Amino acid sequence: MKSVLLFLILTNIPASLQSSYNDNLSDILSRLEKLEKDNREKDSVISFLLEKTKYCPTSYIGSDNGTIQHSKKAISNPISTGLLPAFHARLSRDLTNIGTGQPIVFDLETLDTTNSYEPSDGIFTVPMNGVYVFYWNLLTNQASGMDTTLMSTHGPLGFGFVSHAENYENGGNLIIAKLTSGTHVWVKKADKYGDFLHERFSTFSGYLIQETD
Structure with a gap:
């Protein structure tokens, strides 16, 4: 031509x-x-x-078929900041009316060394390949035992449970997992039971213990 x-x-x-x-x-x-x-x-x-x-989706479908949109803030480069990834967050108020499969949004962020945790939706985005420790603790009242799951982009990482008690009860779990950069991690309510979390004692945290290729 x-x-x-x-x-x-x-x-x-x-x-x-x-x-x-x-x-x-x-x-x-x-x-x-x-x-x-x-x-x-x-x-x-x-x-x-x-x-x-394509392996880093920005939305999740809960077991109740409700879509949770993830709006992520920019992640800092751990090398440029000189800090290893670590975050800690808790509830700023008592949480009620928690749907099955709903992420538990720990909306009061007190530490985030690499800007990797989003307090508006409760999702931590892994900023670098490595082995991570995650811990979540929940405080319920006498009527609200609760089963929870530590979820990731690629499936469950671990499970936690708070039993019914005469007054208040603590429960959660500590999980160690090898994850790749871009993976999303969050805590969700696993089933229909339980409908109250106390604000000051319900927390979610995580940190890197070893970088991997």
Whole structure:
């Protein structure tokens, strides 16, 4: 097609100008070929990035079929900050009306060394490959024993339980897991039982203990 276009143009201009036009058109065609090559390379990079990010979803479907949207703040680079990932958060008020499968949003963040925990939705985004420790503690009242799950992008990491008591009762768990960068981690209510969490004593925290490849 390019050669046909060049032929048609050259047959309709004076012979004295053909050399100049030929040089200009060759230059234009060369630039077009370079742009096409650059676009192919960009398409390849975009496809690679999409493939890498498809395993880091930004929403979750709970067992009650309610969608929880995740709005993540920018994660700091641990190398640039000089700090290893660590976070701690708790409830700022008593939590009630907790749906089955609903994430427990610990909305009062007191520590976040790499800006990786989002207090608006309770989700920690792993900033670097490594082995992490997570701990969550819940305080319920006499009517609200609760079964919970530490969830991740790729499935459950562990389970916790608070039993019924005559007054208040603590419960949770400590989990150690090897995770990859971009993985989301959060605590959710696992079943229909339990509908109260006390604010000051219900916490969620985690930290890196070893970086991996």
